[in-house]
Amino acid sequence: MRKRKTNFSLSVFMLLLIFIGKCLLVSLIVVASYSICTLLGAIIPVNTNYRNKAQGIEIGISSNGVHTDFILPTANSFFDWRNVVDVNDFENPLQSGSFVGVGWGDRGFYLDTPTWAELKAKTAIVAILIPSPTLVHITAHEIPPYGNKFYQTLYLTEDQYIALCKYIAGYFKYNKGKVELWEGVGYTSNDNFYTAVGSYHAFNTCNFWVNKGLIRAGVRTALWSPLDRGMFYQLAKIKTA
DSSP states (O other): OHHHHHHHHHHHHHHHHHHHHHHHHHHHHHHHHHHHHHHHHHHSEEOTTOBOOSSSEEEEEEESSSOEEEEEESBOSSOBGGGTSOGGGSSSOOOTTOEEEEEEEEHHHHHHOSSGGGOOHHHHHHHHHSOBOEEEEEEEESSOOTTSSEEEEEEEOHHHHHHHHHHHHTTBOEETTEEOEETTOOSSTTEEEEEBOSOBBTTBOHHHHHHHHHHHHTOOEESOOSSHHHHHHHHTTOBOO
16 A cells, blocks of 8 residues: 555655646747747848938937937937826926937836836736736927947938827827826836827837838837847948938
8 A cells, every 4th residue: 555655645746747848838939939039030121222311310229238218319300208298207207409308118017117126027028928018208309319238320201200200109098188197107207108009019019110110200210129139230231321
């Protein structure tokens, strides 16, 4: 009887080891596949005919090394962001001649991680693995943040710029024609969060959201770039006219 119990326990233990081994193998395959897709997406360019002419409308692509934002004029004759967000949402009201930084991302990540030092494993895992609700992040800038770790200046035609702004504005959730402000949750007095549409997950990240906008505007960028590095790899290859 004791021998049967021992054999049963050993069988259960072996089955558990086999199950754990299969789970680890599947995890390794998933991670390897994702890494390969990320690499291939980064090295395959789109819109290769784009030329960065030092004329037209200046915009910027800014990254802190992980998260990427568009840097856009607050207002010009083609698009006015003051018609989208309330200028009084900011301590320094948005004015013509200033700039706005616009990002999109996971709601939990944005609200629970003011700085990268506060990043929790649970927040990162949930953001990557589980499709989650999103926010648009607007930051007011007097001048573009040229000193950021990664910054690329781009010039767009009128049509390209309008296409990009429409793409971005389409990610706000509107209630009776107005965007939904999350009051009191900005990092400073000059940035705010707004309810967004779309779900965040490993294949639709904050960086790929910017990458998709560049594709929509006809700018050379990566085919697929869930990380900022792939996008900046292709931006660095843009030829000037």
